[in-house]
Amino acid sequence: MTPPDAADANDSRWSDLDRPPLNVAALRRALLREGGLWSGVELVQRTGxxxxxxxxxxxxxxxxxxxILVAEEQTAGRGRLDRQWTAPARSGLFFSVLLNPSEVPVARWGWxxxxTGVAVATGLSRAAGVxxxxxxxxxxxxxxxxxxxxxxxxxxxxxxxxxxxVGVGINVSLRADELPVPQAGSLALAEAVSTDRDPLLRGVLRSLEEWYGRWRSAGGDPAVSGLQETYAAGCATLGRVVRAELPGERSLVGEAVAVDGDGRLVIATKEGVQEPVGAGDIVHLRAV
Known part of the structure; x- marks a missing residue:
């Protein structure tokens, strides 16, 4: 006879010993401080x-x-254009933060x-060595x-x-046979020196607090805050021939040459025209 709790075995927070749960008490001790940005940390086991x-x-x-709201598992995580983002429980970092940049002009909120991308990349470089x-x-x-x-x-x-x-989803310990699509990856597959999610999350959130404070102090100016230069230095899209899939079923092919002051990607076409793109899907075609 099947034990009554067998059906719940896969839902147990300890069902995969390689993927221990996050320690919310330790996260609060590390992140919440007087005068700091972070005001609260809540951890839920599962949410949409x-x-x-x-x-x-x-x-x-x-x-x-x-x-800060963190989930061990998201069942209906969303990316841009309402694309789904799913992964096994405790295989990644899935969290959202609430920001109120009221002193920054709304026109600069697009940054x-x-x-966040710069902050996450910086935090992961320090904490995961990748x-x-x-x-x-x-x-x-x-x-x-x-x-x-x-x-x-x-x-x-x-x-x-x-x-x-601002929501962030990061594949941390996802294995090759768990990848949703062949183009996906994880920190583990990239041979990160650490896949311990507690220090990874702390590192990312501390980096985000640092960059957000710097940007807000500069009134959202991406140049003065150093954000524009740092983003460009870490952007794999720049210097590539790309195809931009734009609203209205229009596409644009050219070299991605810059990120302008509004955070738009500037694409130089073969006709010699430089066109800023503020929204759309970007496909990397090849390096120049």
């Missing part, structure tokens, strides 16, 4: 989307700036996903067997009139 949950809380007045490149506008790339693989993504959404929820 941390972004959706935090946006709803912010709009209901139930979350303050600096709130927040790029800022080089993470940025694909404009919101993908995180690692090298797996000499190939660029997507290991993470970023999604920013407005929350009410003065809030922005």
């Amino acid at each position: 989307s941390t972004n959706s949950d935090l946006v709803a809380r912010a709009e209901a007045g139930k979350a303050a700036e600096g709130a 927040l996903p790029l800022l 080089d993470t490149a940025l694909k404009w506008p919101n993908d995180l790339l690692v090298n797996v067997g000499g190939e660029e693989r997507k290991t993470g993504g970023i999604l920013a959404e407005r929350a009410g009139d003065d809030g922005v929820v």
Whole structure:
């Protein structure tokens, strides 16, 4: 006879000993401090989307700036264009934060996903010992067997009139047979020196606090804060021939030559025209 708890075995927080749960008490001790950005850390075992949950809380007045919502598993995680993001429980970092950059002109808020990309790449470099490149506008790339693989993504959404929820998903210990698509990767597959999620999350959030503070102090100016230069230095899209799939079923092919002051990707076409792209899917074709 099957034991009554057998059906729940796969849901046990200890069902995969290679993937221990996050320690929320330790995260709070490490991240919450007087005068700091982070105001609270909540950990849930499973949810549809941390972004959706935090946006709803912010709009209901139930979350303050600096709130962090972390999930051990997301069942309906979303990327850009409402693409699904799913992974086994405790195989990655899935979290959202609430920011309120009220002193920064709204026109500059478009830099927040790029800022988060710089912060995540910096944090992972320090804590995981793995080089993470940025694909404009919101993908995180690692090298797996000499190939660029997507290991993470970023999604920013407005929350009410003065809030922005930024969500991050990072594949940490995902194995080759668990990859959702062949183009995906993980920190483990990129031979990271550490896949311990607690220090990885602490490192990423501390880096995000640092970069957000620098950007906010500069009034959101990407040049003064150093964000524009740092993003360009870590952006794998620049210097590549790319195809931009634009709204209205239009596409544009050319060399990605810069990220302008508004965070747009500037593409130089073979006709000699430089066109800034503010939204769209970017496909890396080849290096110049």
